[in-house]
Amino acid sequence: MKKISSTIIGILIILLFNTPIQAAAPTDQLRRSLDGIIEVLREQGLDSEVRREKIRVLFRERFDFRVMSRRVLARNWKEATPEIQDRFVALFTDLLEATYIGRIEEYSDERVDFVKERIKEKRAIIDTLIVTRSVEIPINYKLTLTGDLWLVYDVVIEEVSLVRSFRSSYSTIVKKEGFEGLLAKMENKVEELNSSDGKKKK
Amino acid sequence: MRKQRFFTVITGIFLILAFILVVVPATALWAHETGTAVSRDAAPLENDDDFDDFDDEDEEFVTIADPLEPINRGIFWFNDKLYFYLIKPVTKVYRIVPERARISVSNFFSNIFTPIRFTNALVQLKFRDAGTELGRLLINSTIGIGGLFDPAKNIYGIKKKNEDFGQTLGHYGVGQGFYLVLPVIGPTSLRDGLGLAADSYYLNPIYTLDLKDRDKYTLVVLDKINALSLDRDTYEAIKKESLDPYLFVRDAYSQNREGKIKK
Numbered sequence: 001m002k003k004i005s006s007t008i009i010g011i012l013i014i015l016l017f018n019t020p021i022q023a024a025a026p027t028d029q030l031r032r033s034l035d036g037i038i039e040v041l042r043e044q045g046l047d048s049e050v051r052r053e054k055i056r057v058l059f060r061e062r063f064d065f066r067v068m069s070r071r072v073l074a075r076n077w078k079e080a081t082p083e084i085q086d087r088f089v090a091l092f093t094d095l096l097e098a099t100y101i102g103r104i105e106e107y108s109d110e111r112v113d114f115v116k117e118r119i120k121e122k123r124a125i126i127d128t129l130i131v132t133r134s135v136e137i138p139i140n141y142k143l144t145l146t147g148d149l150w151l152v153y154d155v156v157i158e159e160v161s162l163v164r165s166f167r168s169s170y171s172t173i174v175k176k177e178g179f180e181g182l183l184a185k186m187e188n189k190v191e192e193l194n195s196s197d198g199k200k201k202k
Numbered sequence: 203m204r205k206q207r208f209f210t211v212i213t214g215i216f217l218i219l220a221f222i223l224v225v226v227p228a229t230a231l232w233a234h235e236t237g238t239a240v241s242r243d244a245a246p247l248e249n250d251d252d253f254d255d256f257d258d259e260d261e262e263f264v265t266i267a268d269p270l271e272p273i274n275r276g277i278f279w280f281n282d283k284l285y286f287y288l289i290k291p292v293t294k295v296y297r298i299v300p301e302r303a304r305i306s307v308s309n310f311f312s313n314i315f316t317p318i319r320f321t322n323a324l325v326q327l328k329f330r331d332a333g334t335e336l337g338r339l340l341i342n343s344t345i346g347i348g349g350l351f352d353p354a355k356n357i358y359g360i361k362k363k364n365e366d367f368g369q370t371l372g373h374y375g376v377g378q379g380f381y382l383v384l385p386v387i388g389p390t391s392l393r394d395g396l397g398l399a400a401d402s403y404y405l406n407p408i409y410t411l412d413l414k415d416r417d418k419y420t421l422v423v424l425d426k427i428n429a430l431s432l433d434r435d436t437y438e439a440i441k442k443e444s445l446d447p448y449l450f451v452r453d454a455y456s457q458n459r460e461g462k463i464k465k
Contacts, residue, residue, distance in 0.1 A: 071254075071256070095443070098443060099439075099443045099444075102439055102442075102443065103439065106434040106435070106439075107434065118252070118253075120253050123253050123254070125252055125253065133301065133302075133305055134301075134304075134305045134308060134432045135432070142254065154254070158458055158461075159457055159458045159460070159461025159462060160453075160454040160457045160458050160461075161457060164265070164453070164457060165450060165453045165454055165457065168265060168449070168453045169444070169445065169446055169449035169450055169453060170445075172446075172449055173445060173446065173449075182445075185445045186445065189443075189445055193442070193443065
């Protein structure tokens, strides 16, 4: 009897953990993350802190903030010490989270179409379209393959690349106020965004 | 006299619109809008340029020259105040109009602006796009009841091709010149500002038709407020989230325009 039940448990364990993990296509991976985020946004009666945390986890496992930070800072990245680089990555992650989630939140009731996928070696570009009753907004995700994970390193909304925009405005700020000035500005912004989010809760 | 007739026409249009919205709220037109079977344009040719090579990290991506920055910033500040103290409150009130009606107003304006898109597609020798625009005008003006609906897209899957004279100039290699922020109108460039003036003067029916000044402005304001009412507060988000909204808007503007020209 004991033997049978342990066999059954054994089989169950094998069934549970042996589901083949394929290096899924980038679109599948991205779709899973986006669906997850939208699902959390639509979930009713969720505590705002819990909601934030859930989204944060989903968001952070699909985006590669180090690659993004490096590409945003470009020349300034190479000149920064590893400590400063880490500080930047942390702040940038917070800022981008607020920016991106804010935008997705506005459109969480709309349909997202996956239009096209292009892969070239370890890069992929996925074209999506947010379809509302009045407009269609093209949002393209640029991903890079790390291990078997496709991670987003740029989001292009209506032809406007986040990395390019940030690079351009951050380099202007660094030129005017130095790297410390940029970090201070980012810190203020993160604080501001966090406090206003706490206030406006339903 | 003419003014009165004009307002009768406008009132008529809105009465028809109201009638349609009340009597046939769930017509096939709307069913198609929410359906998933949207036909797509054929995928454009693969463009390898879209893939970043990651070797561009010495570039600064300064996308547009801004020699007038101090003046531009001044006007940007003025527009910002105008937006929050006048335009935004008006838009909020205007949002009382049901969304469907506002979408129809937007379709209506889009339809009467066809000459701008058609002519500019033609001048760029994009004959297929010009044909698309002509087809859309015919379908939407008839089946779409004077352009209030967009059956061309919702039933036949024919999508609008956005073109304007700024894009035409860009298509033929004219650069952006420099960044300009105009009072009320907002971000533009030397090239696109001239383009906008040319489109307005020669191709925009609101200006080319022999309307009274007041009617012109009423239509222009209605178009803008209506468009803004359908937007999900993009500007507020930018204002809230960016370290320097001026820089963000400037860069986004120029990227968006260059992207459109490449299409």
